[in-house]
Amino acid sequence: MLALRGITWLLLLQSMGEVISRGLHLPLPGPVVGMLLLLLALRWPIVHDSVRVVAEFLLQHLSLLFVPVGVGVMTHLDVLGQYGVRIAIVIVLSTWISLAVTGLVLRALMRDEVAPDAAALTSTEASTFNDSANAEPDHG
Numbered sequence: 001m002l003a004l005r006g007i008t009w010l011l012l013l014q015s016m017g018e019v020i021s022r023g024l025h026l027p028l029p030g031p032v033v034g035m036l037l038l039l040l041a042l043r044w045p046i047v048h049d050s051v052r053v054v055a056e057f058l059l060q061h062l063s064l065l066f067v068p069v070g071v072g073v074m075t076h077l078d079v080l081g082q083y084g085v086r087i088a089i090v091i092v093l094s095t096w097i098s099l100a101v102t103g104l105v106l107r108a109l110m111r112d113e114v115a116p117d118a119a120a121l122t123s124t125e126a127s128t129f130n131d132s133a134n135a136e137p138d139h140g
Contacts, residue, residue, distance in 0.1 A: 006054030009047050013037045 017034025020026070026033065041047045058065075073080065080087070 002050050003053045003057065005046075006050035006052070009041065009051055010038070010054060013041060 014031055014034035017037055018030030021030040021033045
């Protein structure tokens, strides 16, 4: 019964996302709005517990969700043969760009996190910290 409630929550929130997205003419697809609603709804134990059961089930059978994609690829092999190299290049480049942007954002966020600690050090503490950080380990 809990699993039925969980799938009901998922479908209800996705439907609400569709209605909101279309009704307000948002540039986001309905399922994305539904996921945002789900993120907010997961704070309630009644939603969290029932959706957790469904999520565990779906994750256990995740490989089955790739069957339709495989069938789609097989039915469009002619398109893949014609544009396969271009598609592969786009996939590789977009992956590299995504990794680079993620790394740069992470570096910027970590720099902002470390900067206040370094600013709080006095000049004596900073020199002591730098000396200990630059010291070679004793492998004695």
